[in-house]
Amino acid sequence: MLRITRVLAPNADMYTLDGTNTWVVGADPSIVIDPGPEIPSHLEELARVAGRVAFVLVTHDHPDHAPGAAALAQLAGAPLHAWRLKGAERIRDHQAFDGGGFSLTAVHTPGHSSDHVVFHESGEGALFTGDAVVGRGTSFIDPPDGDLTQYLRSLKLMQELAPRTIYPGHGPVVFRAQDKLREYVEHRAERERQVLAALGSGPRSIDDMVQEIYAGYPAEVLPLAARSVLAHLLKLEGEGSAARDGKADGAAWSVAVPRECARCGKPVKGRARYCSICSLIILQEGETGAAADA
Numbered sequence: 001m002l003r004i005t006r007v008l009a010p011n012a013d014m015y016t017l018d019g020t021n022t023w024v025v026g027a028d029p030s031i032v033i034d035p036g037p038e039i040p041s042h043l044e045e046l047a048r049v050a051g052r053v054a055f056v057l058v059t060h061d062h063p064d065h066a067p068g069a070a071a072l073a074q075l076a077g078a079p080l081h082a083w084r085l086k087g088a089e090r091i092r093d094h095q096a097f098d099g100g101g102f103s104l105t106a107v108h109t110p111g112h113s114s115d116h117v118v119f120h121e122s123g124e125g126a127l128f129t130g131d132a133v134v135g136r137g138t139s140f141i142d143p144p145d146g147d148l149t150q151y152l153r154s155l156k157l158m159q160e161l162a163p164r165t166i167y168p169g170h171g172p173v174v175f176r177a178q179d180k181l182r183e184y185v186e187h188r189a190e191r192e193r194q195v196l197a198a199l200g201s202g203p204r205s206i207d208d209m210v211q212e213i214y215a216g217y218p219a220e221v222l223p224l225a226a227r228s229v230l231a232h233l234l235k236l237e238g239e240g241s242a243a244r245d246g247k248a249d250g251a252a253w254s255v256a257v258p259r260e261c262a263r264c265g266k267p268v269k270g271r272a273r274y275c276s277i278c279s280l281i282i283l284q285e286g287e288t289g290a291a292a293d294a
């Protein structure tokens, strides 16, 4: 049985729930995941709990996960690996990290942030998810480094790993990993339906939609909710289902009216005049006559 110990960082706030979970996996040598902020008392306790350390790993470079990593790596005399972190060796997708009698595999799971990785231990079905899945509530997607389309793809990747237990970056351990992942997928689909419904009544600002979708929520969470609605709108825009007038926060968003390809009549994504196949044909055959029409 693989020993997995949580050392909770003393950095509780609105974003981190009870604080950041630093995971000490296995022993002799152990692997430490997400040392958290650079808090000396936390790093000393980690070094004590972790004993001999093979690797210090980081799920992503956010300030509640990564800044203490270099100091811990130095304290423990172990190499530091991350997808994107100054002073760390760059993690490759599916790279394996061996500890004492176990192995963790890194899987790139962008979405919460573009550099996010999770670590999978297949023997026990343990998945260390950082902020991609948290023990309570949902993962926060803040564009542009956060990307909902990528996030949904990453959720699918995590489902394919078929984990038994999720060890999240915040909140309690999740013992029904598959149920949790399914809940996450359904939650995003439900939010998308709400965003589309809010859009339905005409051009609207994000603030307007947030007031409607998050009616009854405390005012403090509304700025975060606005980022989340923006993430949904950008996904819908990418799929050709939403369009905006104006830039950034002041934009008015509306449902995109499906357009027909001016050449073949099939539906076209976004504001393009031709579908991608016809665009290619026009480019190759130089059908400029068609383009000059209308």
Ligand SMILES: [Zn+2]
Pocket (backbone or CB within 6 Å): 060, 062, 112, 113, 131
């Ligand atoms: Zn984060």
Ligand SMILES: [Zn+2]
Pocket (backbone or CB within 6 Å): 015, 016, 062, 064, 065, 130, 131, 169, 170
């Ligand atoms: Zn976090």
